[in-house]
Amino acid sequence: MTGAIQKVIFTCTLALFVSFFALAPSTGLAQDTSSELPAPLQPEAMQKLVSDLDPEQVEALTDLMTLLQQSAAAGEAAAAAPEGPGFVAQLQMAAGNFGGMVAGHFQNLPDLFTSLFAAIGALFSGAIAGPIHILIGAIALILAAGFAGEFLVNRLMATRRDTIQNKSPESLFETVKIVSTRAGFDLGGLIIFAVIALIVARVAVFDPVTRSYALQAVFWIVFMPRLVAALLRFALAPNRSELRLVTADDPTAKSLYHNFTTLFAVVGVAFFLRNLMEGAGTDAGGTFRFFVGFGVNAWIIAVIWKARHGLTSIILGDEHDPTSGLERMARFWPYFSMAFIAFNWLLVQFTASMGVDALTAGRSLAVIALVVFAPFLDTMVRGIVSHIVPPMQGEGPVAEAAHLQTRHSYVRIARVALLAFLVLVVGRIYGLNLLALGGDDGSAVARNSVIFLLILAAGYLAWEITNLWVAHQLAKDSPPAESQDDDAEMGGAGKSRLATILPLMRVVLQITIITLTALLALSQLGINITPLLAGAGVIGLAIGFGAQTLVQDVVSGVFFLMDDAFRLGEFIDTGGTQGTIEKISIRSLQLRGTKGAVHIVPYGQIPKLTNLSRDWVIMKLKFTVPFDTDVEKVRKLFKKIGQEIMEMEEFKDDLLAPFKGQGVADVDDVGIVVRGKFTTKPGKQFGVRKEIYKRVQRAFEENDIQFARKEVRVQLPENTNLDDKQKEALASAAAAASAAETGKPPA
Structure with a gap:
């Protein structure tokens, strides 16, 4: 093992010296180097050194010297090769060729007609x-x-x-x-x-x-x-x-x-x-x-x-x-x-x-x-x-809009597919296989460009699929449009919970699709997206600390939606602000008031929320009749009116409980207050109320029942003799005194 290591070290050292002398001619350091070499590296010493090598070392040294000589020759050839023309020069050359070709065609017009007539003549001559x-x-x-x-x-x-x-x-x-x-x-x-x-x-x-x-x-x-x-x-x-x-x-x-x-x-x-x-x-x-x-x-x-x-x-x-x-x-x-x-x-x-x-x-x-x-x-x-x-x-309009x-x-997706088909066909006609450019055998620029376009196409496809799904669900879950009475003061029944949440889900999904598509596309173009992600995290953290009210609004809205506290189209009271919900965003509600005003209510500023359009509505009506009225007769009239309205085609599907009397509710200084109530679907109570008022007035007239009116009675001694003008003046004074006492103007 030690001998092998020594051979490697020796070979590398020798290669360094040999490479130095092999490259010396190109650097001007090879002139009379034999007389300037130190004694240990004189030709005799080099020959003696080589003679001491074994055959394997000699073969390795020979291969190394051959490789170094080839590298030196390639470097000299590359240095001596002239530089090609630049892009601008190539463009000018191409434009010159194009101009020359066009000019040549116009110069060849006489030859063209000569050739054409010659060909026609050869055709007629049978050649x-x-x-x-x-x-x-x-x-x-x-x-x-x-x-x-x-x-x-x-x-x-x-x-x-x-x-x-x-x-x-x-x-x-x-x-x-x-x-x-x-x-x-x-x-x-x-x-x-x-x-x-x-x-x-x-x-x-x-x-x-x-x-x-x-x-x-x-x-x-x-x-x-x-x-x-x-x-x-x-x-x-x-x-x-x-x-x-x-x-x-x-x-x-x-x-x-x-x-x-x-x-x-x-x-x-x-x-x-x-x-x-x-x-x-x-x-x-x-x-x-x-x-x-x-x-x-x-x-x-x-x-x-x-x-x-x-x-x-x-x-x-x-x-x-x-x-x-x-x-x-x-x-x-x-x-x-x-x-x-x-x-x-x-x-x-x-x-x-x-x-x-x-x-x-x-x-x-x-x-x-x-x-x-x-x-x-x-x-x-x-x-x-x-x-x-x-x-x-x-x-209804929601279903029509969704359809x-x-x-x-569908049309946009089909057009994208048609455009892709046309681009591929035109590329084929031009001799370009755009699909092969995205393969491993294509160039890096072409491959990345094709993948970049595929990412954009996939993002657009995901966007359209999201729209399709949301539109399908909205059409399925939205009820038909219902006409509302002109006297209506509150919204009717709201939409389904899914129809309320879906618009927010669509916004979130679309933002996610845009973000992911943009990041993947930029990454494919060679842009490092790590700083973008880090910057987004820092910006999000800064928003979290610096906009606590915004965070509070968003979090409160999430919990309101989780609790199903409201839905689109419902009439709510947010602690002093009433209206029908027209729009729901991530941060706030948009309410349409009873007089047409639009209220923007952030979720974080809602102390309590009262929903007046959920499931059913009870409406109670009060009527004041004179003290001598037969209350039992009034109750029977109310019951009859309730049965008649329940049989009307216009209201029978909206009434959940018929109109009926509840007896005496109060007694004041004018007369007896009787009350009736009925139960309807949300938003339908106003039409029923209008019909009940009309029928009660007619029933009272038919049964000689008068609505109580506020009266001022002046009792005079029996032996008082007053003419009509004096009685009228006395009645006016009494009415004025009563009005001053109650704080209301005289009738």
């Missing part, structure tokens, strides 16, 4: 696809056979077509069914056309070159525009607005249909001419593709600009009350589409100037088609959502 008359005959034969087959299929389906043509849909489902059937007939006819055309071309056209060009002409100039027209008829139905799957007026639908059909016909002719130029060997480089691409993109931008208002209507759809976000997106999308189309064309040309051919014309056209038809996909998403959204649960919130959440 490309054989004799021109044979090519034209082959094209005519293929078209005739294809159209004949398609005509026979349409004749067989004529009855069904006429049925669809004359049938008017009554629902969205029938509209989709009719349009899908019609599109199936159209596409089926095109498939028959293509199959028969291929078979006839294979059987009747013997020259493979002639057959190839004939099929190219049929495909690009005839089949492709008809296929696009069939797809546009499916979505736009330009001639039948009742079958239109999108919300667009007739001018917009017809304009989009005719413009895009004509555009693809022109594109088909351009592709056929490009093949002719390649076949004739007169291809003018990328000049033809440059100008065709420019013309196609400019055409699409012009079509979108002309139909921008119609595209906005398509995105808005049939929303009667669209959200502000949907309105902004609908107005913004046409302009975004035009900007993106211009950017896509510039990107294709810019990459072409750098020698990158990944973004071909076909890929560029596919990306443009996705962007242009994104509003149609959004309409399709809304249509699907309208069928999968669960029906509204419960009744609307559920529908909006």
Whole structure:
């Protein structure tokens, strides 16, 4: 063991000296070093030292010296290598290449026309696809056979077509069914056309070159525009607005249909001419593709600009009350589409100037088609959502708002999924596998970026799921809206306990989701979140010490909610402040007073809480009758009135105990005070009270019972002779004296 350690130490020491002398030439210290070496390290001493080594040490020393020499050579090469251009220089170089390419294309315009005419001349001379008359005959034969087959299929389906043509849909489902059937007939006819055309071309056209060009002409100039027209008829139905799957007026639908059909016909002719130029060997480089691409993109931008208002209507759809976000997106999308189309064309040309051919014309056209038809996909998403959204649960405005919130959440989730799909497809078209960037084989920056976006998407999904769950529970637990009497002084029955707590739970969950999503996203970007957590703890501690009133309010509110002391919609008394609960926050209550005033009451300032809307309400009514009234008769009248009201449709479900008399409650200087009472659901007592007052007044009149009035009686001696004026003056004086005694003005 000791010998091995000694060998290692010896080897390391020797390596240090050898490395010093190996690196000496690069540092200028190797000039005549043999004469300056100390005696122990003279060449003779070195040779003697090496001769004393065993074979293993010599081999290790040789390998070490070889490695050091390779490292020194690599260092010298790296030092001698020139530095590459910087980012700004590379950008200037790329911009120069792009400008040079554009200028070159304009300079090549004469050559382009020369090449194009040469290719057309070679076609008519028979140098490309054989004799021109044979090519034209082959094209005519293929078209005739294809159209004949398609005509026979349409004749067989004529009855069904006429049925669809004359049938008017009554629902969205029938509209989709009719349009899908019609599109199936159209596409089926095109498939028959293509199959028969291929078979006839294979059987009747013997020259493979002639057959190839004939099929190219049929495909690009005839089949492709008809296929696009069939797809546009499916979505736009330009001639039948009742079958239109999108919300667009007739001018917009017809304009989009005719413009895009004509555009693809022109594109088909351009592709056929490009093949002719390649076949004739007169291809003018990328000049033809440059100008065709420019013309196609400019055409699409012009079509979108002309139909921008119609595209906005398509995105808005049939929303009667669209959200502000949907309105902004609908107005913004046409302009975004035009900007993106211009950017896509510039990107294709810019990459072409750098020698990158990944973004071909076909890929560029596919990306443009996705962007242009994104509003149609959004309409399709809304249509699907309208069928999968669960029906509204419960009744009333709360249930309606919850159902609307559920529908909006479904639409937003579907739009996020649609956007993710479009981004992935566009990335694929551009040659980027965005999903693979998040794998272990992707770069660190790309992987972290993809994971960052996934975290944001997961947080948004959690947010929407929270909204969906809360909306579902609110719709299920909220009773329908009930009309309240104009004379009502207090709120009716409150909502359920869950409906009261759910809004607070939603706020807490949303804050938690935002916090966790932000922290995880920042962590994925490489930001150290430990100081943020520590700072949040310090801030929370400072708030706890410095805002004791706030903490008291929050803690008191938690215990009030745990005790189920109040619910939304209930009428409460917080020790001097009364009102109906309209809103509950983490710190305070919002009460609507009987006169319309809004009271904000912090939980910590509620000494006691009286709930006047829980379970049932007893209302007691007092009536003052003269002293000579038959109290038993009054009791029977009250009982009869209570039975009549219990049988009324308006009140029978709200009365828990009928109105009945309670006998004499008091006797004052005016008369006898009789009392009656009844029990109702919270908030329903006022309508019953109004009906009872009306019926008691009528019953008293029918039975000659008068309500007692306050009277002042003046007793005069029997032999007093006073005229009417004197009696009236005496009565006024007595009334004034009585009023002065009681503190009330005379009646």
